[in-house]
Amino acid sequence: MTRASLDKQPHEVASMFDDVAANYDLTNDVLSLGQDRRWRREVARAVDARPAQKVLDLAAGTGTSSMPFTESGAYVVPCDFSLGMLRQGKKRHPWLPLTAGDAMRLPFRDDVFDAVTISFGLRNVQDTGAALREMLRVTKPGGRVVICEFSHPVWAPFRTVYEEYLMRALPPVARAVSSSPDAYVYLAESIQSWPEQAELARMLQRAGWSKVAWRNLTGGIVALHRGFKPVGR
Structure with missing residues (x-):
């Protein structure tokens, strides 16, 4: 079993996700108490994919997150750097154009996609x-980005309870439902070390995105950030 470290070496993170690929979706459903389904519905609403639009779904894993976009009539490209995840996805959704790719060096031309989205994967990218x-x-001028990522609860008492769950309750639950519980210890640590909501918004602005905004889901356990590529850029 590969246990990635918080310096997020790409080969370590990819290998770790290869190890958990078979039961990843089920494990997430259990650990989030079913909330991950609601969060993904909110992502689909924020992306607002339309027929004939092109959507890039990064850190797509097995392709589960891509299904709402295909159902809207959009052309979706699920992309992930874990070959184990992609193999599982191909078994479940053989018609999806699952693509291997690194978020820091995407294998796509400039100005291709109407929307780019990434759910619960950005914090695992090294840079x-x-x-x-x-x-x-890779986004067209005027196109949008939607980022769904674990964040930090805004109400202090709830934040304390949540952090206790992450570091104390999550590992034994992961041992019960996952064959690779150490991976979920890393994932809990990566959530704790992830920037606050406002800092991620500033990072988006520094990268060149405009009209950046965010809203909290489930009290800030998850934050949904959105931005647009300036026209003429």
Whole structure:
């Protein structure tokens, strides 16, 4: 079992996700108490994919997150750097154009996609700024980015309870439902070390995105950030 460290070496993170690929979706459903389904619905609303639009779904894993976009009539490209995840996705959704790719060096031309989205994957990228700039590069002028990521509860008492769950309750639950519980210890640590909501918004602005905004889901356990590529850029 590979246990990635918080310096997020790409080969370590990819190998870790290869190890958990088979039961990843089920484990997430259990650990989030079913909330991940609601969060993904909110992502789909924010992306607002339309027929004939092109959507890039980064850190798509097995392709589960891409299904709402295909159902809207958009052409979606699920992209992930874990080959284990992509293999599982191909078994479940053989018609999806699952693509291997690194968020810091995307294998796409400039100005291709109407929307780029990434859910619960940005914090696992080694260089967040480079990934945000790559997302901007492959997005059409006027297009949008939607980022769904674990964040930090805004109400202090709830934040304390949540952090206790992450570091004390999550590992034994992960041992019960996952064959690779150490991976979920890393994921809990990566959530704690992730920037606050306002800082991620500033990172988006520094990368060149405009009209950046965010809203909290489930009290700030998750934050949904959105931005637009300036026209003429």
